[in-house]
Amino acid sequence: MDMERRGLSGIVMLRADGKAPHVSGYAAMYHRETVIMGLWREQIAPGAFASALKGEDDVRALFNHDPNILLGRTKSGTLALSEDEDGLRYDIALPDTQQASDVRELIKRGDVSGSSFGFRIEDEDWDEKPTKRGQLPLLTIRKVELFDVSPVTFPAYPQTSVTARSRGEALRADVDAFRRRMADAALRDRLRVRVAIERARAWL
Numbered sequence: 587m588d589m590e591r592r593g594l595s596g597i598v599m600l601r602a603d604g605k606a607p608h609v610s611g612y613a614a615m616y617h618r619e620t621v622i623m624g625l626w627r628e629q630i631a632p633g634a635f636a637s638a639l640k641g642e643d644d645v646r647a648l649f650n651h652d653p654n655i656l657l658g659r660t661k662s663g664t665l666a667l668s669e670d671e672d673g674l675r676y677d678i679a680l681p682d683t684q685q686a687s688d689v690r691e692l693i694k695r696g697d698v699s700g701s702s703f704g705f706r707i708e709d710e711d712w713d714e715k716p717t718k719r720g721q722l723p724l725l726t727i728r729k730v731e732l733f734d735v736s737p738v739t740f741p742a743y744p745q746t747s748v749t750a751r752s753r754g755e756a757l758r759a760d761v762d763a764f765r766r767r768m769a770d771a772a773l774r775d776r777l778r779v780r781v782a783i784e785r786a787r788a789w790l
Contacts, residue, residue, distance in 0.1 A: 629726055666678075
């Protein structure tokens with residue numbers, strides 16, 4: 587799976603609706619530029635999560651992107667997604683499990699304060715005009731397939747999920763995946779090849 591992750595810090599909240607404790611926050615912010623590995627700037631455009639908001643993506647709420655710590659799911663109604671002018675919001679009705687109780691306590695104590703989301707890019711736009719002014723190129727993410735939203739210990743910037751593969755296998759698979767994406771989008775110049783390789787090398 588060609589999955590990436592992004593993260594934010596300081597926007598996870600607790601609340602209760604009289605029945606179950608909830609965790610809520612922003613999984614992503616719109617038009618907030620981030621420098622990725624010193625190679626390019628990146629931002630998310632409003633509308634990028636349209637398929638998830640329409641219920642087309644069956645999104646999970648996890649802790650630290652760990653599928654073994656399941657907190658909610660859109661299909662079951664225990665995870666709700668919404669958006670405003672600032673970004674993508676999530677609200678999780680926590681289950682009555684020890685893991686969920688532990689996560690709630692960590693958030694309550696302030697030990698966990700970040701959010702992240704796992705996704706696959708389906709549409710993107712590169713603007714390389716800033717390079718003429720000595721600035722990094724700008725990548726705007728316009729559409730994604732959303733897999734999960736997660737309260738996280740360390741809000742992480744780009745990572746590709748590796749699962750049980752070896753590092754060498756992961757590198758080859760990730761480079762191949764990025765090359766396929768670039769070919770589909772007719773993005774064949776050296777900058778994009780370098781971006782693909784550097785993203786994959788992050789796991790070495």
